[in-house]
Amino acid sequence: MEEENRKLRFLLWLNHGCSFPVLYGDDGEMQCNKCMIDFKRNSVEEIEDLFKRRALLSIKPLKEGELIMGSEKKIEIPTQLIEDVIRSEMIRQIPEKDRDKLIKSVVEHAMSAKKDSYSDTPTFFQQAVNNMIVEEATKIFREWLDNNREVLTKALFTYLNAEKQKRMAQFCKNLIDNINKYQISVNLVLDGKKYD
Numbered sequence: 190m191e192e193e194n195r196k197l198r199f200l201l202w203l204n205h206g207c208s209f210p211v212l213y214g215d216d217g218e219m220q221c222n223k224c225m226i227d228f229k230r231n232s233v234e235e236i237e238d239l240f241k242r243r244a245l246l247s248i249k250p251l252k253e254g255e256l257i258m259g260s261e262k263k264i265e266i267p268t269q270l271i272e273d274v275i276r277s278e279m280i281r282q283i284p285e286k287d288r289d290k291l292i293k294s295v296v297e298h299a300m301s302a303k304k305d306s307y308s309d310t311p312t313f314f315q316q317a318v319n320n321m322i323v324e325e326a327t328k329i330f331r332e333w334l335d336n337n338r339e340v341l342t343k344a345l346f347t348y349l350n351a352e353k354q355k356r357m358a359q360f361c362k363n364l365i366d367n368i369n370k371y372q373i374s375v376n377l378v379l380d381g382k383k384y385d
Contacts, residue, residue: 198219199219202219205224205228205240207223224243225239
């Protein structure tokens with residue numbers, strides 16, 4: 190099995206599309222200086238990934254479902270595939286020793302990012318936290334109102350009745366003041382009794 194693997198890698202190295210000036214094969218090596226693939230040492234997944242990247246670099250990005258026409262061939266490349274390859278390549282290019290530093294830098298930037306440098310508005314992160322707190326507080330308050338609906342209803346009716354009585358008293362006072370001011374003669378009938 191190991192011998193077959195070596196032969197297949199050798200055949201792939203010879204026939205992958207690059208010519209001999211860029212192929213290096215001394216001392217049993219199987220490298221391509223153009224593709225930067227080591228057919229002897231790279232894993233199958235790494236070789237596959239490098240082939241995909243090479244294929245994507247040779248074409249312009251397409252919109253989802255767009256076709257390239259030529260030599261009676263139709264090639265459809267999903268946008269998601271292009272984005273995935275670009276993302277994985279960007280991650281791969283970050284040295285392992287710098288990842289913690291990069292993550293720390295991204296977090297610090299996210300925590301301090303504002304809409305602009307001239308305003309005192311909260312950072313995007315602070316605003317998101319504030320929104321979450323308000324949303325959670327609203328849910329809790331709604332639950333509390335649901336649990337105390339009966340007491341709330343009584344309190345609301347008491348308030349409205351008190352306000353109604355205040356408004357009626359004010360209306361009566363204004364009416365009496367205007368009657369006296371303009372010396373209007375008024376006949377008032379309550380429960381069938383007439384008052385002058």
